[in-house]
Amino acid sequence: MGGGYGMYYFIVIAFSVIGMLVSGRLKSKFNKYSKVPLRNNMSGAEIAKQMLDYFGIHNVQIQMGKGMLTDHYNPVTRIVNLSPDVYQGRSIASAAVAAHECGHAVQHDMHYPFLKLRSNLVPAVKVASMAQQYLLLAAFMFFGSFPQIMLLPVIAFGITALFSFVTLPVEFDASKRALAWLDSSNVLVGEEYNGAKDALKWAAMTYVVAALNALVMFLYFLLKYTGRRG
Numbered sequence: 001m002g003g004g005y006g007m008y009y010f011i012v013i014a015f016s017v018i019g020m021l022v023s024g025r026l027k028s029k030f031n032k033y034s035k036v037p038l039r040n041n042m043s044g045a046e047i048a049k050q051m052l053d054y055f056g057i058h059n060v061q062i063q064m065g066k067g068m069l070t071d072h073y074n075p076v077t078r079i080v081n082l083s084p085d086v087y088q089g090r091s092i093a094s095a096a097v098a099a100h101e102c103g104h105a106v107q108h109d110m111h112y113p114f115l116k117l118r119s120n121l122v123p124a125v126k127v128a129s130m131a132q133q134y135l136l137l138a139a140f141m142f143f144g145s146f147p148q149i150m151l152l153p154v155i156a157f158g159i160t161a162l163f164s165f166v167t168l169p170v171e172f173d174a175s176k177r178a179l180a181w182l183d184s185s186n187v188l189v190g191e192e193y194n195g196a197k198d199a200l201k202w203a204a205m206t207y208v209v210a211a212l213n214a215l216v217m218f219l220y221f222l223l224k225y226t227g228r229r230g
Contacts, residue, residue: 044094103174
């Protein structure tokens with residue numbers, strides 16, 4: 001049991017450190033580009049509205065939320081929630097993030113399959129995430145006498161890994177749509193566009209790290225389960 005815990009905590013700590021480094025880099029990029037004003041002086045909210053109007057999407061609301069980098073699109077309520085710095089900001093960073101979140105609204109309007117799949121997985125992921133710690137405790141406690149119990153965390157981590165990898169095309173595609181529109185509409189030009197592309201690249205990296213973490217955890221428990229069974 002001790003060895004199992006040791007490897008588990010090593011994986012958790014290793015990816016936590018990597019995640020913090022990538023998150024720190026993202027915040028650094030956001031701070032950098034949030035200080036670069038746009039030549040057109042448009043706010044994130046104005047850019048979001050213009051993008052939605054361009055795609056003929058009039059049933060999505062744009063609201064200001066709370067916190068930093070809490071921006072997201074809710075496909076259930078059809079609301080683009082922008083953090084105050086993005087909603088009110090008139091910078092490269094606010095333009096990039098606002099357009100990215102509207103990219104999700106465009107995906108929804110165009111029935112992008114991976115967005116629908118991710119939404120369908122949300123209820124199962126919530127249950128799996130809440131149960132993981134309890135399942136891990138039970139598995140490590142009773143693995144010696146009842147190895148089949150390891151199948152439970154295998155399933156739980158398998159669900160979160162699937163969700164993480166389905167999230168990747170959703171996020172990359174939203175950024176692709178955002179950048180294409182920002183370029184074609186001339187909302188951002190030259191170095192402004194390059195800055196937005198750089199910022200969104202690091203935002204995407206946070207999802208890549210999360211997906212790799214989920215995959216490694218899933219494989220760890222899968223190999224532990226199949227190894228003992230063999």
